[in-house]
Every structure is written in structure tokens, then in C-alpha cells.
Amino acid sequence: MASVGPVVVVGAGVAGLCVALAAAPRPVLLLGRGAHAEDTASTLAQGGIAAALGKDDSVEAHIRDTLAAGASCNEQEPVRILAAGAADAVAWLEAQGVALDRDADGLLLGREGGHSAARIAHAGGDATGAGVMAALSAAALRAPHIHWRGGVEVDALRLRAGRVAGVRWRHCGGHDGHDGEWVDTDTVVLATGGIGALFERTTNPAGADGAGLALALAAGAQPRDLEFVQFHPTALDVRASSLPLITEALRGAGARLLDAAGRPLMDGVHPLGDLAPRDVVARQVWQAHCDGGLVRLDARRLGICWPCEFPTVLAVCIAHGIDPRVSPIPVTPAAHFHMGGLAVDELGRTSLPGLHAVGEVACSGVHGANRLASNSLLEGVVFGRRLGAHLASFREAGADQGAGDGETVQIERGPGLGADALRELRALMWHAAGPVRSTGRLQEAIARTGVLGAAGWQARLANAILVAALDRPASLGAHWRTDDGAFRTAGQGAGSDIGSRAHQAA
Ligand SMILES: Cc1cc2nc3c(=O)[nH]c(=O)nc-3n(C[C@H](O)[C@H](O)[C@H](O)COP(=O)(O)OP(=O)(O)OC[C@H]3O[C@@H](n4cnc5c(N)ncnc54)[C@H](O)[C@@H]3O)c2cc1C
Incomplete structure (x- = not known):
């Protein structure tokens, strides 16, 4: 057949x-x-x-x-x-x-x-x-x-006898009077990307909102390791929903992270200093921000050819009014990869x-x-x-x-959150499920997303991620629990081995 x-x-x-x-x-x-x-x-x-x-x-x-x-x-x-x-x-x-x-x-x-x-x-x-x-x-x-x-946006699946029988797409925006169109198919491939846009601080584009993941979970597909989110330590610290990446290759070329007082941020934190594993650096920058200080990446005296070696970084900094050749670059950790x-x-x-x-x-x-x-x-x-x-x-x-x-049966992803609720959700995710996680914050965020879940699919997806994070009490890789029984301050601990042998660029 x-x-x-x-x-x-x-x-x-x-x-x-x-x-x-x-x-x-x-x-x-x-x-x-x-x-x-x-x-x-x-x-x-x-x-x-x-x-x-x-x-x-x-x-x-x-x-x-x-x-x-x-x-x-x-x-x-x-x-x-x-x-x-x-x-x-x-x-x-x-x-x-x-x-x-x-x-x-x-x-x-x-x-x-x-x-x-x-x-x-x-x-x-x-x-x-x-x-x-x-x-x-x-x-x-x-x-x-x-x-x-x-x-177009895919927002519903049809299941027959427990297997996929169709998908529905709508024009993006969805306010054009178009009811959506069903396509009969027994084979659907979700290639819908990550979830960074659920976090207040992210390097991901707005489309990385987990829409495909949310639809599949609504249809009963099994998730795995939802709590494992990688945070990049150096996104450009500006007011934007999607933050430009400041590549780790700059630190590989000698750039140093400085705290608010201009002191080297990573000294005494990890033997590899600024080239410590990505999760270790991200937590240290996070901690400095929590303590109220800005963190800057000083790349002023590297003796590099900026337009040849780092044209993307130079262009995004200049676009935000920062010339990295004369001023240190303000940086923040940001959700990067699921x-x-x-x-x-x-x-x-x-x-x-x-x-x-x-x-x-x-x-x-x-x-x-x-x-x-x-x-x-x-x-x-x-x-x-x-x-x-x-x-x-x-x-x-x-x-x-x-x-x-x-x-x-027809599985709907359902309506999304309004702009204010989405802003609240992104802040909630950043503070509860960001680079440093605690039982108390996770529980509070789970309760709040439980309420918001009635209003939009993003909150239901966030709730599933938060529950997965709460359910893994031990720190592992990018998942860092302050209360895992072996409490360490944010920057300490071996971290995963990523980044330990050279600089990172991706
Ligand atoms: C700034 C940055 C730098 C990176 N650098 C590197 C690197 O150097 N090397 C490396 O290996 N990785 C890098 N990564 C990670 C890598 O780019 C991504 O993990 C990878 O490209 C994801 O590919 P994808 O095809 O799964 O998803 P994507 O490329 O994100 O594509 C998914 C698409 O699906 C669309 N979509 C989502 N939901 C729906 C829906 N319901 N209906 C219709 N369309 C939908 C989205 O809008 C998007 O267009 C980087 C990531 C970022 C953000």
C-alpha cells in the first residue's frame, strides 16, 4: 500500500x-x-x-x-x-x-x-x-x-488509531481569517529547533520557542532530559530579546573577563581561568550579576586584526555603540542550546x-x-x-x-501567552531555571507556570522543563543545583569538561 x-x-x-x-x-x-x-x-x-x-x-x-x-x-x-x-x-x-x-x-x-x-x-x-x-x-x-x-506555523496534529494521520498549518500571525489547512500524512518530522526564547536572556532567535516540542508533548510523545540547557557565558549584555553572541574565541585570543571593580573575574575560580569550562564561567558571570555588578570582557589590547578575525563580533558591538577596540564589552550569560x-x-x-x-x-x-x-x-x-x-x-x-x-483525535498546541505574560514567563525561567537553580525557586516557578498554563502553551512547556529540573536533585553538566547535598558556590566545582582544553567558539 x-x-x-x-x-x-x-x-x-x-x-x-x-x-x-x-x-x-x-x-x-x-x-x-x-x-x-x-x-x-x-x-x-x-x-x-x-x-x-x-x-x-x-x-x-x-x-x-x-x-x-x-x-x-x-x-x-x-x-x-x-x-x-x-x-x-x-x-x-x-x-x-x-x-x-x-x-x-x-x-x-x-x-x-x-x-x-x-x-x-x-x-x-x-x-x-x-x-x-x-x-x-x-x-x-x-x-x-x-x-x-x-x-506558516504548524499548530495541530491529527492522530488515528494512535498514530500520526495529519498536521495543520496556519499563516504566521494567524489573524488573517484563515482557519488553517490540514495535510493528510502518516509521516511528520519535527525539526523545530530549541527553546532559548523561553528565557529572558538568550542567544537564540525568537523562533526558538519550543513550539514543536510543546505540540509533540501535548500529543503524548515522550520527552527526555528536558532540564539540560546550555548557557553561554558571554552574550552581549544589551536590552534585546535575542542577544548577540560574543564568541569564546576572543578569550582564546587573550581577552579577560573583569568584574565591576576591573579585577579579573576568573582568577582563583578555576585553574583554566577565563578558559574554564563554559558552565563554570557562565555561573561566575551570573553570580557577579546577582551581586549587582557588571561583567566586561576586555579585548582591547589583543593585537588582533578585528575585521579579519572577528568581523561578526566587531559589527554587533559597533551596532550597539560599543567599540571593543577601545572599551571592554559588557557580557551576560544566556540560554544557548537545549x-x-x-x-x-x-x-x-x-x-x-x-x-x-x-x-x-x-x-x-x-x-x-x-x-x-x-x-x-x-x-x-x-x-x-x-x-x-x-x-x-x-x-x-x-x-x-x-x-x-x-x-x-485532533491535538491542538493551543493559544500562546499574551505579550505581558510571556515577558513574565521568560523572567521566571531565567531566574528559576537559568545557570544556577535551587529547590525553592523551581517550586515557586512551577506553581506560577501551573497558573499561567491555562493561558498559553509556552507556560505548559516551561512547567515541564521546571519539573524536570526539580526532579534531578544532583548537579550534572549544565544543570546546576545549589542544593544538591554537596553545596558549592556558583563558580566552584569541576564543571563538565567542555572548554577545558582550549577556547570555545560555537
Ligand atoms: C548564536 C548561535 C551560534 C551558534 N553557533 C554554533 C556553531 O558554531 N556550531 C554549531 O554546531 N552550533 C552552533 N549553534 C547551535 C546551532 O546553530 C543550532 O543548535 C542548530 O542550528 C539548530 O538547528 P535546527 O535545524 O534544529 O533548528 P533551527 O535552525 O532553529 O530551525 C528551526 C526552525 O523551525 C521553525 N519552527 C519552530 N516551530 C515551528 C512551527 N510550529 N511551525 C513552523 N516552523 C516552526 C523555527 O522558527 C526555525 O526557523 C549556535 C547557536 C546560536 C544561537
Whole structure:
């Protein structure tokens, strides 16, 4: 029996585009909020994509580094698939037209925190995501099997006999009198990205609001490790809902974090000082902010070529009236990456038949409790292509029932919070589930999101994350509990191993 409808891919970031391209010749309907891929986190990626391509490097070393970063809380098989598939992923990206940076000897490989070798391929210096997304978007627009509908939001699923039978999309904004349109399909792939926008301080774009995750949870799909959120220590400290990233490569080049009195912030906190693990630095900056002081990154006397080496940082600072060559840069920690998400196997299958997830919305356990820098673009390419190839040729057992008899239910994500309630929720998440978490704050936030949950799906999703954080009493990786029985002050403790061997850039 033929499949029911096209493969519907929701989200047009790196993961969604890779699934769509690899699913050929099966027809794909690609649904995304942006006209194309301009609203994705993928486009913002700076540092690059990890692959053990150097002559002194190996897949085994990449695996070891990924496990060390993840506090060994990772699933072994996805980690092996990721590291073993990296070289092929990089070659495939180049074949799609991604202009990775090269010299006469071949690919230029950068070194980042937590990596024991130089293994970060990049494009346009620190503009890797933009380069990758431009090439993949162009390839998707050319592909005859892909129908790409931008400017739309998926907000409901239809289940028949307990498996996916359709999705509903609406025009973004939803106030155009359009009731939404149902697409019959037995195969839905959520590639809807992360949840950073649920936090007051984040490097993520507004679209990283967890909408796909919320819909899948409403439909009964199993979550995993929702409490594991990575916080970047140095976002630009300005008033904006999405904060520009100040790459860790600047600290690698010698920039120092200073407290309000101009003293080195990381001295005496960790043997690696400013290059301490990402979670350790984030907590120290957080603590300084809680104590009422500003934290600045002093990059004035580095002897670097700003326009050649850090054009993105220079441009965002200048745009906010800060010239990093003459003034220290104000920085803040910010929610950056969600290690948790929808529980999936190595083929992206969730616990709900017919529903798949890939990229940041998914949790195969590949990142464990903390992500190794530059492993997430790689995750999108490796697992996206893997899932697409699987869907091109294979039908799930029981898929026939999607078109047949059985009880049909419609799962709605439901209305979102109004602007004031959303602002309150983001502040609540930042203070209760940010880089430093305590039982009292988590309990208060759980109670408040329980009330707000009646008004909007974002609060119900936040509630699930808070409950997961409360339910893990021990600190692990990026999840830091002040009251885990072995109380340490915010900056102390070994932290996960991420960042311990070199600077970080992603
Ligand atoms: C500033 C920054 C720098 C980074 N640098 C690096 C780096 O150097 N290397 C690295 O490996 N990683 C980096 N990362 C992380 C990496 O970019 C992301 O984890 C990854 O790109 C996520 O890809 P994705 O395809 O899963 O999601 P995204 O790229 O976020 O795409 C998801 C899309 O789905 C859309 N969507 C969501 N819900 C719906 C819905 N209901 N209906 C329709 N559409 C929906 C969203 O609006 C979005 O457009 C960085 C992240 C940031 C924010």
C-alpha cells in the first residue's frame, strides 16, 4: 500500500533541510515560519562544524571529547554515529555548494573548547551557519521533490488509531481569517529547533520557542532530559530579546573577563581561568550579576586584526555603540542550546508512531548533559540525512492504519501567552531555571507556570522543563543545583569538561 501523503517536515533549519533533501524522491512538504531560512538558529551559527579530519585526529578522539563534554551522560551509539559520520557530512556539505574555508593544503580546521584536536571546519570565518544555510536553502529550492511553504506555523496534529494521520498549518500571525489547512500524512518530522526564547536572556532567535516540542508533548510523545540547557557565558549584555553572541574565541585570543571593580573575574575560580569550562564561567558571570555588578570582557589590547578575525563580533558591538577596540564589552550569560527534547532513537523516531524529530528539538542522548562545541550543526546534518534516507525508502510498520479506520483525535498546541505574560514567563525561567537553580525557586516557578498554563502553551512547556529540573536533585553538566547535598558556590566545582582544553567558539 502506498504511503499516505507527503513527508511533512516542520522547520527549515539545518536539520529540516537535510531531512528534506535526503528524502528524495519521496515528495516532501517543508513547512517553516520564515519565507526561507532567515529566522533559524542555524543561520546564526558562528564557529563551525566538528569533524575529525586532521592528520593527528581520529573518530575515537572526537567520541571521547563528546562524552567528556556530556559528563558521560550521553548515549554511546548516537555519539558513534555522529563522530563517524562527520567526514562524510563535511564532504556532502561541500558538494551542496557550501564554501568551507580552505588554503592550499586543504580545509582550514579551527580548535575549540573541549576538542583535543583542531577539527572545526568553518565558512566565511565566523559566518559558518549563514554559509551552510545559503547553500542548503538553494539546493532545497532547486529540488523537484520538495514543496517549500514558508511563512506558516504548524499548530495541530491529527492522530488515528494512535498514530500520526495529519498536521495543520496556519499563516504566521494567524489573524488573517484563515482557519488553517490540514495535510493528510502518516509521516511528520519535527525539526523545530530549541527553546532559548523561553528565557529572558538568550542567544537564540525568537523562533526558538519550543513550539514543536510543546505540540509533540501535548500529543503524548515522550520527552527526555528536558532540564539540560546550555548557557553561554558571554552574550552581549544589551536590552534585546535575542542577544548577540560574543564568541569564546576572543578569550582564546587573550581577552579577560573583569568584574565591576576591573579585577579579573576568573582568577582563583578555576585553574583554566577565563578558559574554564563554559558552565563554570557562565555561573561566575551570573553570580557577579546577582551581586549587582557588571561583567566586561576586555579585548582591547589583543593585537588582533578585528575585521579579519572577528568581523561578526566587531559589527554587533559597533551596532550597539560599543567599540571593543577601545572599551571592554559588557557580557551576560544566556540560554544557548537545549540538550534535552523529544526522546528519539537513532532514526529520529519518537514514542508516537509516525512522528519523528531531528536537530535541536530531538534528544537522542548524543549531547549528554552538555554539548561539545560545534557538534550541533553536525548533528543536524548527520541525523537529518540519515532520517531522510530512511524515509525515502521505508514505511513504518502499522502506517497503513493512518489512512484507515480507528478513532481520530485532533491535538491542538493551543493559544500562546499574551505579550505581558510571556515577558513574565521568560523572567521566571531565567531566574528559576537559568545557570544556577535551587529547590525553592523551581517550586515557586512551577506553581506560577501551573497558573499561567491555562493561558498559553509556552507556560505548559516551561512547567515541564521546571519539573524536570526539580526532579534531578544532583548537579550534572549544565544543570546546576545549589542544593544538591554537596553545596558549592556558583563558580566552584569541576564543571563538565567542555572548554577545558582550549577556547570555545560555537
Ligand atoms: C548564536 C548561535 C551560534 C551558534 N553557533 C554554533 C556553531 O558554531 N556550531 C554549531 O554546531 N552550533 C552552533 N549553534 C547551535 C546551532 O546553530 C543550532 O543548535 C542548530 O542550528 C539548530 O538547528 P535546527 O535545524 O534544529 O533548528 P533551527 O535552525 O532553529 O530551525 C528551526 C526552525 O523551525 C521553525 N519552527 C519552530 N516551530 C515551528 C512551527 N510550529 N511551525 C513552523 N516552523 C516552526 C523555527 O522558527 C526555525 O526557523 C549556535 C547557536 C546560536 C544561537
